[in-house]
Amino acid sequence: MDKIIISQYKKVKILQRSLKWFASATTLVMLFVLIGGALVTKTGSGMGCGRSWPLCNGQWVPDNITPELVIELSHRLVSGLAGIMVLILSIWAWRAVGHMRETKCLAVVSFVFLVLQALIGAAAVVWGQSDFVLALHFGISLISFAAVLLLTLLIFEIDKKFSAASLNLGRPMRFHIYGIIIYSYIVVYTGALVRHTNASLACPSWPLCAKSRPLPMQFHEWVQMGHRLAAAVIIVWIAVAAVHAIRHYREQPVIYCGWIIALLLALAQMATGALVVFTGLNLYIALAHAFFISCLFGVLSYLLLLALRTRRKPEKAAGHPVRETAPATLK
Incomplete structure (x- = not known):
């Protein structure tokens, strides 16, 4: 009997480990989808396969191979x-x-929004938008990515090494x-609109337009x-939230570190945004810009x-969290 129990326990552990690896791989692939979409937009490869979808120029194997075709087809794959x-x-x-x-909500959201972004991309190719x-496309993909990321983090909580129920968040932090x-979603939309309207270099100077x-x-x-x-506002707001976390949430590392990481990502986002202008829309910096906002949205999610x-x-009048005392041991 003991051998059967041990064998079943090992099988469960193997399945849990496999699920964690698969969830991590799926999250990474979703990040590639986001970066790939940004690459398609920034290189003007949206029409790389012509007005044909899911085929490329009406063919399964295209005859005339161009860089734009490779980028667009790779993104589709x-x-x-x-x-x-x-x-x-x-x-x-x-x-x-x-x-x-x-779990169930995130599972549905991750798949539904991924299908939705694919349909918007297909409609843009076939009919134009x-x-x-089109600026909604990146934001919808971002929601799907965030849902997959959160689902992955939930899966890693199977071992019960961390419980969100132990956290105590005051009203200011929740706000x-x-x-x-x-607000970050609004910033994401404005950034996508900049790309799709080809306004990335409309202002030759930074931070002022000229x-x-x-x-x-x-x-x-x-x-x-x-x-x-919009980006300046969110950086200031994240900085305020990070200072609040440093002052009042040192004993809750996941909140404390979460806001520190969010602030660093926001600053990296600002730096790459400025470098996009200074370098005349360098492709690698532009992709890094998309990468940092994806990671930032994931942390905020x-x-x-x-x-x-x-x-x-219960909270204090100032809105700071109250420290809990350990429950009395039952005798």
Whole structure:
């Protein structure tokens, strides 16, 4: 009997380890989808396969191979692989950790939003879309990526080495988390709009639009400066939240470190945004810009998940969390 129990325990551990590896791989592939989408936009490869989807120029194996075709086709293949992996992960996680209340919701969101972004991309190829609609594409992909990331983090909680229920978040911290995650999506949209309207270099100077005239004068300059202003606001807001975490949440490392990482990513995002202008839209820096915002949104999404999972507890008048005392031992 003991051998049977030990054998079953080993099988469970192997399945858990396999699920963790697969979830990590799926998260990495979803990150490639985001970076690949940014690469397609920044290199103008959206029409690399012509007005044909899912085929490329109406062919399974294209005759005329161009760099734009390779980039667009590669992005489609990676997106297709991601769709299969996300579907498998969603079903697997649903069965393995479905007892966690967030699992089913994240599984559905990750797959549905990935399909939605694929449909928007296909519609843009076949029928064309306005820049304002295309700007939604990256944001929808970002939601799918964040859902897969959170699902992966939930899977890593199988061992119960960390419990969000042990956290104690005050009202100011909850306000920062809820407000910044919502506002960050607006920043993401404005950044995507900059790319899709080809306004990345509309303002030749930084942080002002031009040395001779600080205010924008035409549409593309307004799009560029609107994004810079939105990005500046979120950096200041994240800095305020990070200072609040440093002052009041040192005993809760996941919150404390989460905001420190978020601030570093926001600063890296700002630095790469400035370098995009100074280097004349260097491709690698532009892709790094997309990478940092993806990671930042992932961190903010995890903080949101923690805020939604923690218990609401009494707070001091100043809004700071109250330290809990250990429960009395039953005798």
